[in-house]
Amino acid sequence: MARPGRPAMPKPDLHPLVDAFLDMLTTERGAAMNTRQAYWRDLADVSLFLREQKNIEINKTSTDDLKDYLKYLNNKTNTKSGGNSKIAVRTIARRLSALRQFFRYLVSENAREDDPTSTIESPKQSRTLPKTLSEEEVNTLIKTAGAKNTAENIRLVCLIEMLYATGLRVSELVGLPLSAIGKNSDHLIVEGKGGRERMVPISTTAQEALKKYLNVRKQHISQNNDASSSQDRWLFPSKTSVSGHLTRQRFAQLLKDLAKAAKMDDGRISPHVLRHAFATHLLNNGADLRSVQKMLGHADIATTQIYTHIINEDAKKTVEEKHPLSKTGTNK
Numbered sequence: 001m002a003r004p005g006r007p008a009m010p011k012p013d014l015h016p017l018v019d020a021f022l023d024m025l026t027t028e029r030g031a032a033m034n035t036r037q038a039y040w041r042d043l044a045d046v047s048l049f050l051r052e053q054k055n056i057e058i059n060k061t062s063t064d065d066l067k068d069y070l071k072y073l074n075n076k077t078n079t080k081s082g083g084n085s086k087i088a089v090r091t092i093a094r095r096l097s098a099l100r101q102f103f104r105y106l107v108s109e110n111a112r113e114d115d116p117t118s119t120i121e122s123p124k125q126s127r128t129l130p131k132t133l134s135e136e137e138v139n140t141l142i143k144t145a146g147a148k149n150t151a152e153n154i155r156l157v158c159l160i161e162m163l164y165a166t167g168l169r170v171s172e173l174v175g176l177p178l179s180a181i182g183k184n185s186d187h188l189i190v191e192g193k194g195g196r197e198r199m200v201p202i203s204t205t206a207q208e209a210l211k212k213y214l215n216v217r218k219q220h221i222s223q224n225n226d227a228s229s230s231q232d233r234w235l236f237p238s239k240t241s242v243s244g245h246l247t248r249q250r251f252a253q254l255l256k257d258l259a260k261a262a263k264m265d266d267g268r269i270s271p272h273v274l275r276h277a278f279a280t281h282l283l284n285n286g287a288d289l290r291s292v293q294k295m296l297g298h299a300d301i302a303t304t305q306i307y308t309h310i311i312n313e314d315a316k317k318t319v320e321e322k323h324p325l326s327k328t329g330t331n332k
Contacts, residue, residue: 011044012051017059018043021105030195034171042098059106063116066099070120092123131268132276138164141255141269144262151216155236156254158206158213159246163271165206166190167278167296170248170271176235185210192297200295220246 022039025031031039047058049069056065073095076087099117106112133141138160145156163173172190180188185207188200202210221231222239231237234245241247252270259266275296282292 012048014040014044014047015057015059017106017111018047018102020109021102024105032171038094039098039101042095043102046095046099058102059112061116063119066116066120070096070123074123089123096120096122131273132280133268133273135277135281137264138274138277138281140262140264141258145258151219154213154216155220156258158209159236159251159254160274161206161209162202163274164278165203166200167275167282167292168200169275169297170251172297173271174236174246174248174251175243177233178235179233180235181210190297196297198294198297 018040021043022036025039026033026036043058046066046069049072050056050058050061050065053068053072054061054065070092073087073092096117100115103112103115103117107115142157142160142164145153145160147153159173162168163170166173166188168188168190169192172192176188176190180190182189182199186202188202189197190200191197217235217237220239221237230244231239236246237244238246238250241250248271255269255271255274256266259269279292279296282295
């Protein structure tokens with residue numbers, strides 16, 4: 001399914017080696033379905049270009065062919081909104097990264113002798129800071145969502161409180177099984193990227209929102225016995241979703257509608273922005289960078305460090321003083 005605002009992509013039959021690569025990502029590396037789909041989209045885009053422009057399959061492509069593809073994408077970065085969709089530099093970098101992973105796999109499987117991406121340089125990206133919200137803006141969203149006492153609004157308040165209290169990825173949040181709630185509902189057991197589990201504490205306000213939501217949770221489950229069996233295992237079940245739980249796309253749309261109701265710029269509001277708000281507000285209040293890294297589920301603390309660029313100077317000094325690696329400047 002295409003994301004809101006994104007045109008649906010043709011679904012070509014990709015080369016069997018692409019399918020084998022995608023299977024390897026999930027079976028050997030434990031990649032999530034969203035990750036697999038992202039790789040599929042990137043490799044499908046390349047495959048379509050090579051078939052239409054070069055009349056070759058992706059596994060037979062050369063370095064020059066791939067450079068022509070990247071040049072094609074670069075030209076689209078300068079396309080105005082009246083024509084084709086503008087391609088961001090980070091999208092080009094991600095496509096090239098997907099290609100590198102794919103061809104390294106082919107070489108490791110003896111399906112190809114050389115890696116045509118080995119001499120291609122990644123595009124230079126300007127550093128963009130994460131979008132975030134102020135504490136007042138988050139409170140406004142929660143207050144607006146709680147203005148009505150319907151099952152839908154109670155669920156929305158719970159979703160926002162949980163996301164803001166835990167910093168979960170949106171796919172992790174909507175895909176939580178009911179069994180993820182810890183004893184006394186004071187923490188969650190979350191399975192993140194690569195199948196890595198982590199324990200995430202829940203704030204008191206989020207616990208209260210969760211308890212209130214659990215009282216109306218059954219209203220989000222179908223009365224049809226066959227359907228309810230696939231929905232009942234999820235913390236946030238859905239009567240209409242194929243997966244049986246609320247989708248990240250639907251949650252994102254609910255937040256957009258909420259932002260409009262709160263008279264806020266809906267272009268600034270998304271589940272991922274709330275995750276950013278969680279991290280920046282924790283650091284602003286003197287939290288330890290390593291602790292924030294663990295709660296966010298970042299494998300590398302360098303990913304977490306980007307948040308230090310958008311916190312205030314006093315908080316930044318506190319983080320640097322408390323950071324266990326601040327004296328050495330190394331990341332072991």
